[in-house]
Amino acid sequence: MVSRHLIIVIENFDPKDVGAIDDVLRRSYDADHSFRSQIERYLLLQPDGSFVARENRRVVGFGASIDYGAFSYIGLIGTDPNFQNRGIGHMIVDKILKRLDERKCPAALLDARPAAAPLYQQYGFVEEDLTDVFTRKNMPLTKTEHPQNIATLAREEISELESFDHPIFGAQRRDLILSFWKDDPKRFLVSRDSLGRIDGYIVAQRRRIGPWIATSEIVAERLLSQALGFSFENEEPIVFVSRSNNEARDLLGGFGFEFQRTLRHMRRGRKVKRERRTKIYGQASLGLG
Ligand SMILES: CC(C)(COP(=O)(O)OP(=O)(O)OC[C@H]1O[C@@H](n2cnc3c(N)ncnc32)[C@H](O)[C@@H]1OP(=O)(O)O)[C@@H](O)C(=O)NCCC(=O)NCCS
Structure with missing residues (x-):
């Protein structure tokens, strides 16, 4: 657990970060598979829509979005488990939504894990359906x-x-x-x-x-x-x-x-x-x- 005061920087990512982002996502999602191909697709399609959170240059969080014009989709938001509940998730969502608002994207959609839904509700997201995984x-x-x-x-x-x-x-x-x-x-x-x-x-x-x-x-x-x-x-x-x-x-x-x-x-x-x-x-x- 981290107890000292954190200085977090939220910025765009680049190819050198892919391995570190994958590591953070695997641990935050407790996943047994790599996210590398998904991260690389964001890099290929719209690199400026996704952001890393860094603490002292180390990647501690990530969040992605893609602006399709008529609406955008937000995904792959994760904070290193050792750094959670310190405001990093909010900082990432803030940054993603600020960019989408600047681009005047009229709507943002996402599929939230139930535990994360309250985080998005704070930004005005409302539930309009469920998405099932098979x-x-x-x-x-x-x-x-x-x-x-x-x-x-x-x-x-x-x-x-x-x-x-x-x-x-x-x-x-x-x-x-x-x-x-x-x-x-x-x-x-x-x-x-x-x-x-x-x-x-x-x-x-x-x-x-x-x-x-x-x-x-x-x-x-x-x-x-x-x-x-x-x-x-x-x-x-x-x-x-x-x-x-x-x-x-x-x-x-x-x-x-x-x-x-x-x-x-x-x-x-x-x-x-x-x-x-x-x-x-x-x-x-x-x-x-
Ligand atoms: C969701 C997540 C990114 C939040 O990151 P964080 O850096 O801890 O977020 P913050 O400290 O800014 O804010 C914590 C907020 O997240 C929510 N939260 C706390 N624990 C959570 C958890 N285990 N899962 C989801 N959300 C959680 C709380 O509602 C809290 O909101 P509040 O303090 O404003 O009331 C992080 O918990 C995570 O990586 N979870 C696993 C992956 C995941 O579920 N991603 C989202 C998929 S939609």
Whole structure:
């Protein structure tokens, strides 16, 4: 436990900090996995939206945000357990919200652990939904050929996919989509209807399934069954989805996923128009929405 007076500096992070941030997040979240790829994605997409807290140059806290224009998403907030309850979490949230206000971002969304919800309530965040976490344990791979209407996404299809995604997600996230495609184009699957129009897509990340967007349950089901043909770290893919998306819950249950825990989906600022309760079957992550 730290008892002396702390001098904390909140500032932008750079690539040299990734290892130290990962260490702080692992310990604050008590996680058995690395956050490195998530931290690096913020660095790639919008490095000025995330902040480290330093005490005497050492990283003791972190918080990330991404401004999509129509709204932003806040995530990965953590303080080194040896430095908690000393005001660092507040300083990080202050800094993130100040930047978003300066950019005139009309709304901020986040998925809070229940214990952290009171922290965000102090800043005017209100709960508007729940976000459930599902995992699928020890299920055999179900590798099958892609049906005719599902294929890996080609580079030249990204603009079309972005136009499909935008009204459903509620904001433009082309850079994020591109970054998932670059991670591994083979794990980015797109579905088309009988007229050749995109009607859904799914990304099989290494640990998560998402974004997973579909205009109907049948499309969502076909995409999921294809995505489950890939191997995942620990063979336990995770899905984050709105409690109100009943079709997603039914589908996940049918594919052997189990409910793990719930987060509070909170908003500050203007109400956002998006298809969170219907066509969004899986978020990209908790921090990216
Ligand atoms: C949430 C967290 C970042 C707060 O960091 P901190 O530096 O201790 O925060 P502060 O000292 O500024 O403020 C503490 C506030 O956090 C809340 N808090 C205290 N213990 C907490 C805990 N174990 N988990 C979440 N929030 C907690 C309290 O509401 C307190 O608010 P108040 O003092 O204004 O009433 C830190 O507890 C943490 O890293 N928790 C684990 C990871 C996590 O849950 N992150 C948030 C995910 S949404």
